[in-house]
Amino acid sequence: MPFLLRGLNKKAFRRVRVSALIERTDGDLVTAALRGDTRAFGVLVKRYMRPGYLVALSVTGNAEDAEDVAQEAFLVALERLEDCRDRERFGGWFLTIVRNRARNLLRRERLRRGEGLSPEIVSGTGGPDVDLKRLELREQLERGMEGLSEVRREVLLLHDLEGWKHREIAERLGMPDGTVRSHLHFARRHLRGYLEGLPGRTPSGEES
Amino acid sequence: MPMEALDPGASDPRFWARFHVRAMEQAQAELGRRQAYARLTIPEVVFSWRRTLVPTALMAAALAGILLLGQGEASVPLSPLALEEALTQDLVVEPIPSILGRGDELDEPVFLHLVGGF
Numbered sequence: 001m002p003f004l005l006r007g008l009n010k011k012a013f014r015r016v017r018v019s020a021l022i023e024r025t026d027g028d029l030v031t032a033a034l035r036g037d038t039r040a041f042g043v044l045v046k047r048y049m050r051p052g053y054l055v056a057l058s059v060t061g062n063a064e065d066a067e068d069v070a071q072e073a074f075l076v077a078l079e080r081l082e083d084c085r086d087r088e089r090f091g092g093w094f095l096t097i098v099r100n101r102a103r104n105l106l107r108r109e110r111l112r113r114g115e116g117l118s119p120e121i122v123s124g125t126g127g128p129d130v131d132l133k134r135l136e137l138r139e140q141l142e143r144g145m146e147g148l149s150e151v152r153r154e155v156l157l158l159h160d161l162e163g164w165k166h167r168e169i170a171e172r173l174g175m176p177d178g179t180v181r182s183h184l185h186f187a188r189r190h191l192r193g194y195l196e197g198l199p200g201r202t203p204s205g206e207e208s
Numbered sequence: 209m210p211m212e213a214l215d216p217g218a219s220d221p222r223f224w225a226r227f228h229v230r231a232m233e234q235a236q237a238e239l240g241r242r243q244a245y246a247r248l249t250i251p252e253v254v255f256s257w258r259r260t261l262v263p264t265a266l267m268a269a270a271l272a273g274i275l276l277l278g279q280g281e282a283s284v285p286l287s288p289l290a291l292e293e294a295l296t297q298d299l300v301v302e303p304i305p306s307i308l309g310r311g312d313e314l315d316e317p318v319f320l321h322l323v324g325g326f
Contacts, residue, residue: 033239033242034242035242035243035246036239036240036241036242036243036244036245036246037239038232038239041232041235041239042228042232045228045231045232045235046228049224049227049228049231050215050224053216053227054214057214063214063216067216067227070227071227071230071231071234074231074234074235075231075234075235075238078235078238078239079238134213134218134219135219137210137213138213138214141210141211141213141214142214156211157211157214160211161211161212161214161215
């Protein structure tokens, strides 16, 4: 056995340890995070930062607010980790925290949203024209989603953007599988209809 | 539908890496606190109580001492009284009519008058 280990360097050991951590269940990671295990908490953040952001976006309808809410929710979840009774269902519990914080933010900042702050332009790799088009599309999608209920926005984003399966969404949001499918169907239909009605857009919502 | 436009990582490839770093920075203090608690041993926990436990015990002992001393000064020694004195002290006594020495002249109604006031 020692001659096998001699060939492996420290980096390889670390890669094996990290990949083993990524494969662990939510329950194992939460148990480790309760003891202050930084790596385990890091995996939880990586696993739920996108869904957390999307759920926050579905409530606030604003990218900047969604980012702030999702960031704060991780700290709140860590501070109240003992309250997560079923550690294997950390995902659903965490998304509930995100949702509640997003709603609280909405209540506090209704006036600010009413004044309509202009979004900042994010510089990407495609040049200024691509950035503007992407920003415009984002605004159109956000406006289209305003006509949806909060739960339908959430289902649409978690399925179409995050790639969650119907069963995963049903479990995390605490609703039947059929209800998830129904919400998704209506959300897509509404958004498609909204985008089709915009000038310069094809029936699939693509730019003509 | 072009939903990817809603993903901030689509226009900024380093967005999610920065998000992760910021979240972990904010969590550092809480993670450190949890690590410290996880390392504590029983003697360390008991020793950590010294700051509150010892002064509290001293104060309780001082208070008990003050109370006991106060009780000792206030007590007055009681003098034992004879039973008769205790029974008759402060009583207003009238002489009982001496009826035992009289003979048959004392009939019932007179007896009742003299003794019972009837």
